[in-house]
Every structure is written in C-alpha cells, then in structure tokens.
Amino acid sequence: MKHLWFHLMPYTELPDDFREHNPSVWVDIHSRLFDPERAHYMYNDFMDEMEFAAEVGFDAVCCNEHHSNGYGLMPSPNLIASSLARRANPDTALCVMGNSLALYNPPTRVAEEFAMIDCISGGRLIAGFPVGSPMDTCYAYGQNPSLLRERYLEAHDLVMRAWTEPDTFAFNGRFNQQRYVNIWPRPVQKPHPPVWVPGGGSVETWRWCAEMDYVYCYLSYFGYKAGLQTMRGFWEEMKRLGKEPNPYRAGFLQFVGVAETEAEAYELYREPAEYFYGRCLHIDPRFAAPPGYTTEATQRAGIQSQVANAAMQNRKALQVSKSAREFDAILDNGYVIIGTPDQVAEKLRHVIHDLRFGQLMLLLQFGNMDKQLANYNTRLYAEQVMPQLQNVWSEWENHWWPTPMSAADRAAPDPIAHRAVAAE
Amino acid sequence: MASPAPAIDYVDVNGEPCRVWRKGTGRPLAFLAGYGGLPKWPAFLDRLAESHEVVAPSIPGYPGGLGHTKLVDHLDWVLAVRDLLNGCGLEGNDTLLAGSGPGASFALEIAALWPHKVDRLALIAPWGLFDEAEPMTDPWAQRLPELPGMLCADPENWNALKAPPDGANSIEWPIEQTRALEASARVFWPLGNSGLEKRLGRVRAPALLLWGAEDRILPRSYGDRIAAKLGGSSRLQTIDGAGHLAELDKPAEVAQAVEAFFA
Numbered sequence: 001m002k003h004l005w006f007h008l009m010p011y012t013e014l015p016d017d018f019r020e021h022n023p024s025v026w027v028d029i030h031s032r033l034f035d036p037e038r039a040h041y042m043y044n045d046f047m048d049e050m051e052f053a054a055e056v057g058f059d060a061v062c063c064n065e066h067h068s069n070g071y072g073l074m075p076s077p078n079l080i081a082s083s084l085a086r087r088a089n090p091d092t093a094l095c096v097m098g099n100s101l102a103l104y105n106p107p108t109r110v111a112e113e114f115a116m117i118d119c120i121s122g123g124r125l126i127a128g129f130p131v132g133s134p135m136d137t138c139y140a141y142g143q144n145p146s147l148l149r150e151r152y153l154e155a156h157d158l159v160m161r162a163w164t165e166p167d168t169f170a171f172n173g174r175f176n177q178q179r180y181v182n183i184w185p186r187p188v189q190k191p192h193p194p195v196w197v198p199g200g201g202s203v204e205t206w207r208w209c210a211e212m213d214y215v216y217c218y219l220s221y222f223g224y225k226a227g228l229q230t231m232r233g234f235w236e237e238m239k240r241l242g243k244e245p246n247p248y249r250a251g252f253l254q255f256v257g258v259a260e261t262e263a264e265a266y267e268l269y270r271e272p273a274e275y276f277y278g279r280c281l282h283i284d285p286r287f288a289a290p291p292g293y294t295t296e297a298t299q300r301a302g303i304q305s306q307v308a309n310a311a312m313q314n315r316k317a318l319q320v321s322k323s324a325r326e327f328d329a330i331l332d333n334g335y336v337i338i339g340t341p342d343q344v345a346e347k348l349r350h351v352i353h354d355l356r357f358g359q360l361m362l363l364l365q366f367g368n369m370d371k372q373l374a375n376y377n378t379r380l381y382a383e384q385v386m387p388q389l390q391n392v393w394s395e396w397e398n399h400w401w402p403t404p405m406s407a408a409d410r411a412a413p414d415p416i417a418h419r420a421v422a423a424e
Numbered sequence: 425m426a427s428p429a430p431a432i433d434y435v436d437v438n439g440e441p442c443r444v445w446r447k448g449t450g451r452p453l454a455f456l457a458g459y460g461g462l463p464k465w466p467a468f469l470d471r472l473a474e475s476h477e478v479v480a481p482s483i484p485g486y487p488g489g490l491g492h493t494k495l496v497d498h499l500d501w502v503l504a505v506r507d508l509l510n511g512c513g514l515e516g517n518d519t520l521l522a523g524s525g526p527g528a529s530f531a532l533e534i535a536a537l538w539p540h541k542v543d544r545l546a547l548i549a550p551w552g553l554f555d556e557a558e559p560m561t562d563p564w565a566q567r568l569p570e571l572p573g574m575l576c577a578d579p580e581n582w583n584a585l586k587a588p589p590d591g592a593n594s595i596e597w598p599i600e601q602t603r604a605l606e607a608s609a610r611v612f613w614p615l616g617n618s619g620l621e622k623r624l625g626r627v628r629a630p631a632l633l634l635w636g637a638e639d640r641i642l643p644r645s646y647g648d649r650i651a652a653k654l655g656g657s658s659r660l661q662t663i664d665g666a667g668h669l670a671e672l673d674k675p676a677e678v679a680q681a682v683e684a685f686f687a
Contacts, residue, residue, distance in 0.1 A: 138613070139565065146610035147496070174496055286565045290613075292606035296599055303595050 001352065001392040002401065004095055005053035005378065006062040006253060006361045009046045009080075010071040012368040013038055014279045024284035025070040026135045039073065045371040046073075047080065051088045052375050053364070056382040060093035060126065062361060064198075064219075065100055066133075067140035071280035078113045085121035087413055093402045094121055097198055097217070097361075098128020102148050103141050106176050107155035108183055111162035115187045122411070123188035123404035128217075129156060130198045131205075135283065138290040146292030149204075151175050163192040194400045196251060196359075201230040202298045206237045209249075215359060215400045217251030221281060224254060224351040225334035226320040231355040247352075248398040251359035254351065255366050257338040258380040265338040268373060270327040273336050275367035278325045336366075341384030348389060358393045359400075430465050430473075430480070435511030437484055437504050440491025444512050445480040448473030453686060454481065454514055456505065456531055458524030458548065458669050459563060459575060459641075461486030461604040463597075464585060468675035475683050476520070481508045483527065485607025487600050492607040498618060501611050502537065505530045509541075517541055520686050521629075524548035524671055525642075526608045529620060532650075535631075536623040539655075545631040546682040548670050549642045550650060551612055552620035558643045560615050564605065577638040577667035585672060624653040631658040632685040634678060636666030659685075 014025070014033060022029065050061045063080045066072030074080060081096045094117060099110045118125040131137070131152050138145045154173045161169065161181070168182035187193055196215040199205035209216040218230050234250060243249070255276075257269030294302075324330050331338065337347050352360065364381055365374035404410070430447035445465060453476040455469060462469075462480060472478050484504055485492025495501050509519070517540045523531035528550035535542040551560070561574060572579030588597040612618060631654055633647045644662070651658040661681055666673035 142614040144610060144613040145564075146492070146606045146613070284567075286567045290564050291602055291609045296603065299599050299602065300595060303598065 001389050002059045002248075002359050002398065003381075003386050003389070004060040004062050004093075004251075004359060004361045005050065005058040006064075006095075006097070006363050007046055007050055007365060008064065008066075008071055008363065009042070009073040010276065010280050010367060011039070011073060012042055012275075012370075014070055014275075014368075018279045019282050022282070024287065025280055025282050026066075027068050027139045027284070027287045029068065029070045033070065042073065046365070047083060049365055049371055049374045049378065050080070050084060053378050053382075054084070054089035054092035056379055057386065058092060058378075058382060060095045061088065062095035062097050064097045064128070065130070065136070067136045069135070069140075071276070078117060081117050081125070082120060085117050085124070090122070090124075090407065090410060093124045093126055095126040095196070096128050097126075097196065097219070098130050100130050100132030100137055100152075101155035101159065102143055102151035103132065103137060104155065106178055107158050108162050108178065108181060110155070111159040112183045112185070114159075114193065115163065115183060115185045118187040118189055118193055119185045121404070122409075123193075124402050125187070125189070125193040126196055126402060127193040128196050128198060129159075129214075134290050134293045135287045138293060139287050144292075145290035147175075148293065149295065160192065163187055188405060189403055194402060196400065198251075201233060202295065203233075203237065203301055204295055204297060206234050207241065210238060210241045210243050213399075215249060215251055217253070217359065217361065219251075219253040219361070221253075221255070221276075221335065222320065222322050223334035223336065224252075224355060226322060227252060227355055231357065235356055245356070246358070246396050246399070247356050247393050248358035248396060248400055250355075250357035251361055252351075252355055252357040253361040253363065254348070255336040255363045256344060256348075256377070256381065256385075257336060257364075258341055258344050258377055258385060259338070260340065260380075262339055262343065265340070266327075269336065269338050269369075269377075272367035272369035272373070273330050274325060274327055277330055277335065280367060341380055341388075344381070345385045345388035348385070349392065352389070352392055358396065358398060360389075427470050430469075430478075435481060435508055437489075437507050437511065438491050438494045440484060440494065441489075442484060442491065442508055442511075443482045443488030445469075445488075446477060448475070448477050450476045451520060451686075452477045452479055452514060453520040453522060453682075454479045454509060454512065456481070456483060456521070456523035456527030457486055458527055458671065459605075459608055460582070460585065460601070460669075461488075461607075463487040463601065463604070464589065466585070466672065466675065468671040468679050471675055471679035472682060476686070479512050479514065481512050483508070483530070483607065485610065486604050489607075492603070492610055495610065498611070502530065502533045506534055506538065509534065518543040520544050520546075522546040522548075522682055523550070524669065526551050526612060529612075529618065532620055532624065532627060535629050536620070536626040539626060539628040542629040544686055545627070545629050546634065546685055547631060547650075548634045548678065549636065549639055549647070549668055550620075550633075551615075551642070552618035553646055553649060554615070554617040555643070555646065555649065558645055560643075560646075561641045562615060563641060564609055564613070574640045575667060575669050577636065577665055577673045581672040582669065621649075621653060624650060625655045627654050628656045630656050632681065633658060633660040634670055634681055635660065635662050636668055636670035636673060637662045637664050638666060638673075639668045639670070641668035
C-alpha cells in the first residue's frame, strides 16, 4: 500500500460570510480577498507541511494545478515540486498531479519541466496528466471545451515522444506544430516517469488508462461512499478489457483526521472540514458544465445510470449527498474519516478493499487547518495508522512507482552554512 | 388545422449527414439557425414558407446535423457551411440568406468570402465581433434556470423549443440539445473576435440587421458596428418585445421584416 500526502494549498482566510457575499470560490473570486503578504505565510506553512510529511515517512508528497481558485493556490505545481525535489526527504516520491496538458503551449514545456524535476530529484517524479476541470481549463484559461480532449491527447503524444525519442524530430499535429522537438534535459526514469491520470467517472479515461497502462486516480472531495460506484465502474471496465486487477492501477483521494480520542478528533477537525465544504466548495454552478467538456459517451452512461437508479427501489441507499456542509453530515456521507489511529486504520482497510486501490492519497491538511494541527494529524497518521496498513496488497507489485537512482548515486545538497558565515 | 410538416432531406458534409428541412414554394430562402439550433420546425419558418421555399439546413452538430467534431478552425466551419448550402442546391448567385446568432455570423462569412453567391442578407443578432466596452454575455456560463430568460424575452419560448416532444428518445434528446450548444461553442468559444469584423467590408449584398429590443446576450451596439463596416447597404431594425432569439419571441414580426426586405 502506498500513502501519498496531498496538499491542495487552500487560501485559509476566506471570510466567515464568504458564501453570502461571493458567487464562487473559483473563476471569478474577487482579488480583494487575496492578501499577498498573508499568502507569503500560507505558502511557507504549506511547504513546511509537505517537507514534514516527507520527513515522517509518507511514500510521496503530492501537489496539483488550479487556476483562479480560492482553495488551490498552485497555478504551477512544478514550482512547488522543484523546491521539494531539492531538500525534502530524498526517500520520498514527488507526485505532481499534475500538469493539464492542453493548457501548455507548446506542451513540450511539460516534458521539459517534468524532466527537470526528475533530474533534480534523481528520478522520483510521478507525472500526473489531468485533462483539468472545466473551471480551470475552459473558464479560467479560455480553452474550447469541445476541443479540450483532442488537444490533451495530442499534447500527451507530443510529451511522450519528446521524452522517449533520442533524435530531434518534427511534430505535425492538429494543434501543435513544432519543426524541432529536442528537449534538454531528459528524464532520469526510463523510458519515462510513471504516468498517473486523475479523472472523474469518464468511461473514455478508464479505457485510455487501461490502453496506455497508466494509473487512474479518482480525486473526489466527497469521499469513499460517493466514490464506490465510480471505482466499481472502473474495475468492471478493467475486467471487461481483460486487465489484471492489480490494485496499484488505481488511486483514490480521502480526507482524514486522526486524534488521540474520537472526541478530540471531532473537536479538532470540525472547523477545517466545515471551512472546506462550506467555503472552498462554494462554486458557482454556471462554471460546471461547458458544452462539449463531457463526452457524449459519458453523458449517455450518466443518463442511463440515472434511469437505472430511478428504477431501483433502494435508490435512496445508493445516493450520497454532495452538498453537505455541516460536520455531522460531512462525516455521515463519508467525505472525511476521523477517529483514533486504530479506528481510522480499520475504516481505511475496508475502504481500500471495497473500492480496491493501492495508491491512497490523503488530505491531512484541509480547509483552514493550521500548520500545527496539520503536522499533528500527519505525524499520528504516519506513526500509528500507516504501519497498520503497510502490508495491504503486499501480494501485488506496484509497477507504477518511480524508479529513482540509487541513494548512493544521488547528490546530497550542501548544508546551507554560508549565511551564518557571512554574518560573522 | 395543423400546418403540414416540412420535407426532410440529408446533405453530406465531410462525410456526415446534415438534415435539410424544406417547406413552401416561391423563391428559395436559406435559413441558418441560431443558438441551440432547430430541434423543432419553428413558427417563424412556417410563416416565411407562405411566400418562399424555405430551406433550413442543419449546421454540423446542430439538431439533425453531425460532423462538428471533424471541424477545428474557423475556415473548416465556413467551408462546411458553404458545402452545406451548395448541397442544398443553392449554388447560384442569387441566394437569399438569413441567419440568427451563430448562423447569422456564418451567413456574413459566406457573403464576405463569396460575394457573388448572396443576393440579400437578413441577419438576427450575428455573433463573431468583440467589444471590450460591452462584451457579449456568455450563454455557456449561466445557471440553467436563468438561461431561457437570457435567450428569449419570454423564457417559455426557449423552453418550448427544447422540451422533448411526445415520443422523443429520452436519452438521445438531451444529448442532441447539448451537442447543439457544443457545436456553437466549438466555433465561437470563448466569444472573442472571430475575425469576421475585418472581412465585413467584403460583403456586397444589401443586409437587414434585426435586433430584439430585449436582447440580453448581444448589445445592440454590435448591430451598429456591423452596419458601419459592411461593404454593402444595410439597415438595422429593432423588434419590440423580442430577446436575443427574436425569431422565437416574435415569429410573425421577424418573418414580416424578412419578407419585406427580400421582396
């Protein structure tokens, strides 16, 4: 089992009345709410938290890409990953989850920057290739929803060739034409870093991941109950395609809060959870469904499953609300798992088997949680939950994990001592 | 007594079928549909069919038409619309061409690139220009309950166009309506300058510009701007009580204005 520590980097000081006076946390969130000097502290706290997570033994630290977003302050996750590549725990993988390929012009930029991170880190990069949300891609970045997937797939092919072809080549795509493609640097990992694809419940994405032998990650904020149907759909599709049911083919995101007692967990994680689900997920629905973003096959599957669900008598039991904002409802719906280390480990063991995944992505900092609490949660998880789950799926091999240079062959950054010397 | 249904035919565009509706007798008049396309034969065309042979071809991706995913850049689209019109038999040099919104934008492109092809133009709120002082309202970024009231002065006119008729396939009908929105987005997203403005001077055909007085999508100032740049004569007429899809709100008034201009 792999445990990956994921940071969204939420702006932690959205006002209490944010919902009442702002239509959306995303796309058109007002700049008056952003204080760059406060963000200076937030970024530094967040990076401290990621370095701490690496230090206490998480298998990887993860970051991702969002634009014009009050709960995701990483327009460029590569900036964060490159900083971690240098001085964070060298045993920790770096999961950039990821670069929305269609947004880069030319997409060789992604091949270059990921190769840089892979070189700096000595081959520890996991390369995430999301299509990207409608808010990020179509609204904040103005991409055409009807062309987004075509651009994405073409950009993917270009990045792969840029990583793997030894000679300078010409690329003649529909959207990208480059006469001379020859990236320097090249990735350490051969033929290329492992590729993970975060996605919703798109049938095409499942099939494509299977075809390309990539990890599929279901990154929902709504937890294991809402994720069950999607993950079952994924595995049914893998079975239909004749793919080995290796759980490491799949990743899943879960919010978790660990404390010494159940009561303490309830007390500690209530506010950050309500902050996240109340303010951070206050997204104007007008930015949710640009026409063409969802493929017709996925629309068809969605409408058919609604029809099927409506026909089932126990429909209520299958439905999970995606609009809970009060802590009790957040917990009831499974968005966040809280408890003592033993309780959390027990719960996660069930979730991991029910949904079947080997790459567990954990949001242990969420909402307006401060560094002290984030590190407390992180330490308890690493010391008391992770060991209980370490052997899950030990019968399977994780083919999708980075293969870095040996520790002995890697550079050790010099200690930073000159500042003190200069001051003398 | 219900008016008879239009005749249906199909034209191949890039190897994909596009429905063509025809009704009436008289001088042929082609209509390129507005936002949302024509999932149903509208009263506006019925009225025009009293004096003309109305030819309403489906733009690729609009209800009745496929093949939008084969089109990438603006030239692809303009050529597809030209092939569509030619496929309808409108290859001569005397076409009466009408259109609404995205369809009106294509009508202008055709008239600009092949000026001899078009005799007269009737255009309802054409898309394709951009004014920084008054950007067009983004119909693809609206809360669903608010959209009908932005497109039509009376939201029920949009709702009636989009409501599934008896016997419609409950899965395919909504997909077809989304596809129509996708097709227009595929051409015009994110509603910047499509390049039409610099080609307007090439248009020679006299043009009637029609604008709903209650258009909440495209300000009337766009009409003035188009009129000022057209290479031929033009007239801008406001339709009272109509929104962006003026032909849905005021079918008789819009049809009458078009008929009078084409007479």
